[in-house]
Amino acid sequence: MNPLRNTGQEQEPLWREEVSIFAADERYVNRRQFAKFLVLTSAGMFAGNLWILIRSWLTGKTVYPIRPVALIGEIPVGGSRLFNYPGPNDPCILIRPSENEFAAYSQKCTHLSCAVYYAPGNGRFECPCHQGYFSARDGRVLQGPPQRPLPRILLRRQGDRLIAVGVDLQTEGA
Numbered sequence: 304m305n306p307l308r309n310t311g312q313e314q315e316p317l318w319r320e321e322v323s324i325f326a327a328d329e330r331y332v333n334r335r336q337f338a339k340f341l342v343l344t345s346a347g348m349f350a351g352n353l354w355i356l357i358r359s360w361l362t363g364k365t366v367y368p369i370r371p372v373a374l375i376g377e378i379p380v381g382g383s384r385l386f387n388y389p390g391p392n393d394p395c396i397l398i399r400p401s402e403n404e405f406a407a408y409s410q411k412c413t414h415l416s417c418a419v420y421y422a423p424g425n426g427r428f429e430c431p432c433h434q435g436y437f438s439a440r441d442g443r444v445l446q447g448p449p450q451r452p453l454p455r456i457l458l459r460r461q462g463d464r465l466i467a468v469g470v471d472l473q474t475e476g477a
């Protein structure tokens with residue numbers, strides 16, 4: 304400790320408390336340095352998050368591949384077919400509820416990702432893990448623990464082929 308500090312004979316300048324002339328005091332971080340560190344760290348984190356936000360705005364929406372997933376003749380009325388979209392590890396299920404009606408959804412249950420299967424008699428997808436049911440008409444939850452509808456695979460019909468063109472996560476109104 305600096306012996307001159309407590310003499311009380313003359314007023315010491317404030318900087319003396321911040322800047323020690325003793326080498327032993329250099330290892331201590333004073334309050335001002337610590338506050339400066341906190342402010343700079345927070346400013347850095349704020350700038351980083353702002354950059355991530357701006358970049359996500361600039362890059363826009365996810366671009367999905369356009370890929371044929373089935374031939375119409377391969378799916379009987381009331382039947383289903385499995386495929387992967389948009390990636391090789393994204394299982395989906397394509398159904399044909401009537402002659403000219405096709406729909407596809409992610410096959411992963413939105414509860415804990417068990418594979419749902421199509422129950423055409425009930426007009427729904429059923430998850431065997433916890434009895435979660437989803438409507439085959441629009442993927443919404445009918446029963447069970449899932450809170451979100453099944454993501455819908457957007458299809459386009461091209462001649463005798465069905466083409467997947469995107470994914471609707473159906474998060475609005477969920």
Ligand code: FES
Binds near residue numbers: 430
């Ligand atoms: S994983 Fe499907 S209901 Fe739980």
